[in-house]
Amino acid sequence: MTVEATIIETLKEIEKDYNVQVLYACESGSRAWGFPSKDSDFDVRFIYVHTPHDYLVIDPMGVGKRRDVIELPINDKLDVVGWELTKALKLFRKGNPPLLEWINSGIVYYEKFSTMNQIRDLVDEIFLPTSAIYHYLNMARKNFREFLQGDTVKIKKYFYVLRPILASRWIEQFNEFPPLEFQELLQGVVPDGEIKDEITVLLQRKMAGDELDLEPKIHVINDFLAHELERLETYAKSLDLKVEDPTPKLNVVFKNTLQEVWRS
Incomplete structure (x- = not known):
């Protein structure tokens, strides 16, 4: 099995084990930067979304035991880490560079639904x-x-x-x-x-x-x-730049994603 096939299989297992949908997965780190070493592992980074039912509680993701990150144990080849969608959108709102690198990665392993295109359309507006x-x-x-x-x-x-x-x-x-x-x-x-x-x-x-x-x-x-x-x-x-608060638009991205992913 190729490494790419192993990555896709791993993402499918995550969806099943955590009852989530993976929206996007890419390569991060030295392979995406164009200078991997012979022994470089594959730094897989992904964004996922829970079911609407999982969001209808008083504690948001990331509070208490409600984790907003999925991290698999690193093996000889794969380092796999995912961020829950609301976590990703809140970081995106701040122009978080690691997340922007994920979005701009030239090595995309998986992408489903329209969420990432909606996010990409807002990159110029949020870039700080x-x-x-x-x-x-x-x-x-x-x-x-x-x-x-x-x-x-x-x-x-x-x-x-x-x-x-x-x-x-x-x-x-x-x-x-x-x-x-x-x-x-x-x-x-x-x-x-x-x-x-x-x-x-x-x-x-x-x-x-x-x-x-x-x-x-x-x-x-x-x-x-x-x-x-x-x-x-x-x-x-010398820089003193600000951007308009993108929260209303990111709320729309979140709601659109829930409707699109779980409409069945």
Whole structure:
């Protein structure tokens, strides 16, 4: 059985075991970003909805014992995590970057009903550059501090700083949510020159299956990352953008989904 078939079978089992309907499932993480390692697992992320009866109680999902997340034990290949629809919509309302990455994933395993198209139609209305850029800068800063400070570093960790930095630059330049694919980010926001050449060589090595373990740090990339962290932090502080409250439209998405999924 292929990995994709195993994923679909797993989602069907979830629907049966939890009495829910899966609306959407995609790949997240390094495979979606375009630079998986040879031993990378499959990071499956999905959105699901309960029956109308399950929502007709005084405690909303996520309160007390009413969990709004389904997490399966990680095995050798699959890391499977799902968010309940109202949880997803509340995070979407805040422009939550991880959720927006799910929505924009180029690897979709499963999609049923019209919910995701309704959500996609609202992405431009809810996108908050401030929220997104701080998310990526915090990720870049943490990984830069943790992985890239020694004289020798795990070279593959560069991608876990480069990607959020390039995503932040994309937001700065285009005022839109950045693409997931690293190659697209690189071509879109890094001009030709020494930095781009060094990153391209690193990417080619990784995609060729090189281990990219401990090696001397690449000073030109380190200097670039340090400079961009400081510059983008200043840029983020200059932003003061707000969006109109999308709650009424998201309530419609929720109601439409219940009617469409469970109308039988």
